[in-house]
Amino acid sequence: MQKGGSRSEHRLLSVVLLIATFVTLAPVMRLFVEGLTDRTRPGLGLAADVLSQPATLDALRNSLVTAGLGTVISVVLGSAFAFIVALTDLRAKAALVFCLMIPMMIPPQITALSWIQLMGPSSVLLKTLGIAPPLGSAQPLYSPGGIVLLLGIQHMSIVFLTLRAGLRAIPQEVVEAARISGARGLRTWWQVVMPLTLPSLAAGSAITFVTALGNFGIPAMLGIPAGYSTLPTLVYQKLAGMGTGVLAEVSVLAMLIGTVAIAGILAQRFFQTRQRVHLVGSTSRPLAIPLGRARLPVEIALWAVVAAILVLPMFGLVATSLVPAYGVPLRLDTITLQSWAEVLFSQPVTRRAFANSLCLALGVALVLMAMCLPLAWLMSRNPTRLTRLFDSLLDLPYALPGVVLAIAMILLLIDLPLTDATLYGTVWIIFLAYLARFFEVMFRPVQASLKQLDPAMAEAAQSVGAGLSRRMRDVVLPLTAPAAAAGAILVFLTAFNELTVSALLWSSGTETLGVVIFNLEDSGETAMASALAMTIVLVVMVLMGLIQLFSRRFPKGVVPWQT
Amino acid sequence: MADIDLSSVGKDFAGTPALQDITTRFDDGEFIALLGPSGCGKTTLLRLLAGFEMPDRGRIAIGGCDMADAGRGAMVPPEDRNIGFVFQSYALWPHMSVRRNVSYPLEIRRLSRDAIATRTEAALQATGLGDYADRMPSDLSGGQRQRVALARCLVSDPQAVLLDEPLANLDVALRASMQAVFTDFHRRTGATMVYVTHDQSEAMAMADRIAVMDRGRIRQLDTPQNLYERPASRFVAEFVGRGTVVPVQAHDGAGRARILGAEVAVNAAPQSRFVDHVCLRPENLAISETGDLRAKVARVTYLGGKYLLETVLDCGTRLVTETRARFDTGAQLGLTINAPWAFAED
Numbered sequence A: 001m002q003k004g005g006s007r008s009e010h011r012l013l014s015v016v017l018l019i020a021t022f023v024t025l026a027p028v029m030r031l032f033v034e035g036l037t038d039r040t041r042p043g044l045g046l047a048a049d050v051l052s053q054p055a056t057l058d059a060l061r062n063s064l065v066t067a068g069l070g071t072v073i074s075v076v077l078g079s080a081f082a083f084i085v086a087l088t089d090l091r092a093k094a095a096l097v098f099c100l101m102i103p104m105m106i107p108p109q110i111t112a113l114s115w116i117q118l119m120g121p122s123s124v125l126l127k128t129l130g131i132a133p134p135l136g137s138a139q140p141l142y143s144p145g146g147i148v149l150l151l152g153i154q155h156m157s158i159v160f161l162t163l164r165a166g167l168r169a170i171p172q173e174v175v176e177a178a179r180i181s182g183a184r185g186l187r188t189w190w191q192v193v194m195p196l197t198l199p200s201l202a203a204g205s206a207i208t209f210v211t212a213l214g215n216f217g218i219p220a221m222l223g224i225p226a227g228y229s230t231l232p233t234l235v236y237q238k239l240a241g242m243g244t245g246v247l248a249e250v251s252v253l254a255m256l257i258g259t260v261a262i263a264g265i266l267a268q269r270f271f272q273t274r275q276r277v278h279l280v281g282s283t284s285r286p287l288a289i290p291l292g293r294a295r296l297p298v299e300i301a302l303w304a305v306v307a308a309i310l311v312l313p314m315f316g317l318v319a320t321s322l323v324p325a326y327g328v329p330l331r332l333d334t335i336t337l338q339s340w341a342e343v344l345f346s347q348p349v350t351r352r353a354f355a356n357s358l359c360l361a362l363g364v365a366l367v368l369m370a371m372c373l374p375l376a377w378l379m380s381r382n383p384t385r386l387t388r389l390f391d392s393l394l395d396l397p398y399a400l401p402g403v404v405l406a407i408a409m410i411l412l413l414i415d416l417p418l419t420d421a422t423l424y425g426t427v428w429i430i431f432l433a434y435l436a437r438f439f440e441v442m443f444r445p446v447q448a449s450l451k452q453l454d455p456a457m458a459e460a461a462q463s464v465g466a467g468l469s470r471r472m473r474d475v476v477l478p479l480t481a482p483a484a485a486a487g488a489i490l491v492f493l494t495a496f497n498e499l500t501v502s503a504l505l506w507s508s509g510t511e512t513l514g515v516v517i518f519n520l521e522d523s524g525e526t527a528m529a530s531a532l533a534m535t536i537v538l539v540v541m542v543l544m545g546l547i548q549l550f551s552r553r554f555p556k557g558v559v560p561w562q563t
Numbered sequence B: 001m002a003d004i005d006l007s008s009v010g011k012d013f014a015g016t017p018a019l020q021d022i023t024t025r026f027d028d029g030e031f032i033a034l035l036g037p038s039g040c041g042k043t044t045l046l047r048l049l050a051g052f053e054m055p056d057r058g059r060i061a062i063g064g065c066d067m068a069d070a071g072r073g074a075m076v077p078p079e080d081r082n083i084g085f086v087f088q089s090y091a092l093w094p095h096m097s098v099r100r101n102v103s104y105p106l107e108i109r110r111l112s113r114d115a116i117a118t119r120t121e122a123a124l125q126a127t128g129l130g131d132y133a134d135r136m137p138s139d140l141s142g143g144q145r146q147r148v149a150l151a152r153c154l155v156s157d158p159q160a161v162l163l164d165e166p167l168a169n170l171d172v173a174l175r176a177s178m179q180a181v182f183t184d185f186h187r188r189t190g191a192t193m194v195y196v197t198h199d200q201s202e203a204m205a206m207a208d209r210i211a212v213m214d215r216g217r218i219r220q221l222d223t224p225q226n227l228y229e230r231p232a233s234r235f236v237a238e239f240v241g242r243g244t245v246v247p248v249q250a251h252d253g254a255g256r257a258r259i260l261g262a263e264v265a266v267n268a269a270p271q272s273r274f275v276d277h278v279c280l281r282p283e284n285l286a287i288s289e290t291g292d293l294r295a296k297v298a299r300v301t302y303l304g305g306k307y308l309l310e311t312v313l314d315c316g317t318r319l320v321t322e323t324r325a326r327f328d329t330g331a332q333l334g335l336t337i338n339a340p341w342a343f344a345e346d
């Protein structure tokens, strides 16, 4: 017996599920087939070849080291913030959380660009302040250490969010029981709170590691000038240098990253299920341990950290964007909006990139909304083994490093079956890759809001004779619309800034904003790159502010930073 | 062991008072039940005693020591009060075994290893948990979890034990046996206990005195028998036990009054010269053919061995009475009022 549902629902579910499976999972499967073939025959010869090259081993080691150490920094920063925000009576928590989310939403290449503006001999900000190191001295960020630091900052919000969700699940009584038994201060934290949150901390660390491993923007901006490759930058350099001739070779590399990433994802899932179920329901009130007299100093320290990792680099970016040429100090007589005008209005490449990114982001958000709304609803009404399997694999295209997905997409679409046509080099390959990658970003909020929806509402409509499309339009759609809107804004936000996937898939005419910033900086147009980056940061903050403004109207679990 | 002294204690939440002007004293070794409708402030009062909340007004002293004083803004934190607290949700630590849950308060007090072992063992035996000591809390039934919570609070010899609806999550049969565990525990330790409950019969069965609360105030603190037989206000009369409160039409100040048109002798507190209401419990109404009040049976409920009759008088007043004989609905009968309790409306 099926639970709920009707024949027409089943038919629609099968169709949507088929499309969704093709969009999200086919590329990943195609990649694994490619990696396991040696010159069109099944075999591991090529894989063994590539894996034994010193360049591969170096890049693998570099990837593991930078991602590993970066994760350590994320865990230290993210968990410190999570413990203090979730457990104490800090003031202005919402503002602090919002600011902590910004690094995650700002694309990594912009993070890297802004930090580069903050250090080194040609830093406009340092020159203006008169404390720049002498010309010729090295940019300290062009090093493994620089990559580690920025990876750590970029991904600290992931640890923060997972850990805070875990901490919120701890009932207040459990801590009160420890206090009434005589445990005080750090002891309560260490013996009661800590053991209960360990699983979510481990899960957060695992997924942070996977994200850092797949990060392309930071090692590309900081590592390539220093001749330091990680796996994603190695793939990029090979493909950019030698074209699709090395496709088989880079698929092996992509599979290597994919395998490490999947190990991380499995670890994350394992720890997530270990998060203990609490014995009897939790209280509605969150923990709020009074900080007492330490409150003000703690608040000052936290905001200082936020200023250091968020505001300072932005200053660097603004300063650089306002000088006529990179390296000139910013003074009243040198200040100019020339780079802004150039990049926003004159350069054909940037205007094209704006149009491309805008259309891609909008199109992807709309198509995903149209797919996810019926799919999520039908899947919640007709749970079968197949839908559950799909549900558990859905995260893969987003969790797997972008490089992996990009290579998989090329393999899938370079020769369309039964024709001579290819999608490689067109904007459609980027579009399809985005659909796969951001499917989860759209699907999860809709799913979360549907979970809080009483199924009887649709059934009531059915009982008065509303057909399937009627029910969707009149009942399901209005009730899930806020979640879908939030999901669409998130998709738009991430797609608008995306770099990794498009860096491997773009060609002349289909540049995205991420690619243009990267190329501008690469060709020494730092001032213009900064102006463009600053524009994007402003767009991101406005969109995030928009979500924040309406966050009260969204169901629980829809806005990712408001669990 | 300690007595608990509250003077003019008040607590506000977001500007609205949750507790108002509570002045009372719970004696050393007493078993006090806090009884009242939902939202009347029982949990709040308990949390103030435990030190989880700071009072906005007034003073709290336990065992002669000031624990919280809103005037001075000073408060002893819960970890220094040596009080036991049993939570409605048990609040066992899910990552510790039963034994460790129980021994944890002793670990904190830095007892020697031997002392911890013997006292933990004693607490486990006293609550009948000897066989479950090495299980995790998630592998226990509801009643067993509750006993772990109890063992955990008794192991450190607290000066007072506070319990917030400890039996609310258990089924009826288990409640009865756990009540016995609590009373037994109280008799053995002699600790002052404050026990929050929704359930009147639970409070009546266990408590030495019951504090009936309403909208943030204690309306009456008295023995179960006095609460039932000599309620001080209309709220208490209607909240505790079955009965109907009816107005007194005339009162001569010397023990006779006119009620529902009938002249009857009433009981009243010696100091109250003026009374204007009486509480008519089933015991105060006798059925007789010659009764002063004519009533019609509206509903019959079988209570096992006797019947509860809901009757309606000609004037519309509903009275409940009990009888061993069976009546049918609609039957006419006469009622005689017999020495009811009279009091002044609040």
Ligand SMILES: Nc1ncnc2c1ncn2[C@@H]1O[C@H](COP(=O)(O)OP(=O)(O)OP(=O)(O)O)[C@@H](O)[C@H]1O
Residues within 6 Å of the ligand: A285, B013, B014, B018, B036, B037, B038, B039, B040, B041, B042, B043, B044, B045, B198
């Ligand atoms: N932390 C809080 N913040 C705001 N209001 C609160 C808080 N705790 C309690 N209240 C309010 O104080 C009043 C008393 O609450 P309390 O929990 O003490 O009631 P209670 O008698 O224990 O009720 P119940 O029998 O339902 O448990 C209620 O109106 C409640 O809404």
Ligand SMILES: [Mg+2]
Residues within 6 Å of the ligand: B042, B043, B044
């Ligand atoms: Mg309560």
